[in-house]
Amino acid sequence: MERGHFLLLLGQPEAAKEAMDQCQKVLxxxxxxxxxxxxxxxxxxxxxxxxxxxxxxxYRNSLLYLACIDIDRDLTQDERAERARDLGIAALLGESLxxxxxxxxxxxxxxxxxxxxxxxxxxxxxxxxxxxDKFQSLIPELEKEPYLLQNLNTxxxxxxxxxxxxxxxxxxxQDRVALPFxxxxxxxxxxxxxxxxxxxKALMLNLIRGTLDACSSVASITWxxxxxxxxxxxxxxxxxLGDWADKVQxxxxxxxxxxxxxxx
Numbered sequence: 404m405e406r407g408h409f410l411l412l413l414g415q416p417e418a419a420k421e422a423m424d425q426c427q428k429v430l431x432x433x434x435x436x437x438x439x440x441x442x443x444x445x446x447x448x449x450x451x452x453x454x455x456x457x458x459x460x461x462y463r464n465s466l467l468y469l470a471c472i473d474i475d476r477d478l479t480q481d482e483r484a485e486r487a488r489d490l491g492i493a494a495l496l497g498e499s500l501x502x503x504x505x506x507x508x509x510x511x512x513x514x515x516x517x518x519x520x521x522x523x524x525x526x527x528x529x530x531x532x533x534x535x536d537k538f539q540s541l542i543p544e545l546e547k548e549p550y551l552l553q554n555l556n557t558x559x560x561x562x563x564x565x566x567x568x569x570x571x572x573x574x575x576x577q578d579r580v581a582l583p584f585x586x587x588x589x590x591x592x593x594x595x596x597x598x599x600x601x602x603x604k605a606l607m608l609n610l611i612r613g614t615l616d617a618c619s620s621v622a623s624i625t626w627x628x629x630x631x632x633x634x635x636x637x638x639x640x641x642x643x644l645g646d647w648a649d650k651v652q653x654x655x656x657x658x659x660x661x662x663x664x665x666x667x
């Protein structure tokens with residue numbers, strides 16, 4: 404894998420890929436391997452996918468690399484900040500990445516605090532909570548990073564999907580049945596005639612499950628993909644659990660009142 408690393412530096416990515424494939428076969432045949440070997444494999448694999456601009460593959464391999472090392476011991480502050488920057492860009496631009504909670508919880512992300520790239524950390528949290536207004540306020544910062552600026556439309560589409568997920572998540576179960584397109588349009592900040600396409604995309608990506616009624620312009624959502632929550636989202640979940648508990652107690656009191664013989 405170290406040979407593959409230098410092949411990448413020499414501009415020979417295909418030769419590096421061959422080394423990766425050979426090592427993958429060897430690793431698959433071994434029962435126990437030192438973490439240093441896995442770290443080398445995932446580091447070089449991540450570098451390869453970064454060179455190919457394959458964001459999702461880079462994201463997964465880079466996170467696995469960080470899981471194999473002690474970031475405080477094995478990486479300098481500058482290396483941690485660079486890794487966090489690259490991971491943040493990959494999470495934002497990866498077509499299949501809509502759940503990057505593992506990165507939000509990783510200490511490497513804090514290395515961006517106080518640096519010119521701190522806005523990437525803010526972007527990640529804005530996307531995770533579907534905060535379109537926060538995203539809009541950070542757009543001027545994108546001029547610092549050509550990759551993000553060139554893919555501004557992709558970022559807009561992605562945060563609209565995440566805003567849809569947040570809009571569904573924060574509502575009680577009973578309010579997710581026959582959810583009007585007009586409410587979704589307001590929450591996701593898209594025209595009403597684009598809501599159906601937005602819902603279909605979220606369904607296709609398996610971010611939500613449910614059904615659409617285009618004639619009545621309503622959606623019924625039965626499931627939302629689990630993800631990392633911030634304190635505000637956890638507070639909303641706590642309130643909903645409290646409401647649910649109150650309703651259960653009220654139903655229990657009603658049942659005791661009309662059929663006391665059923666209770667010991």
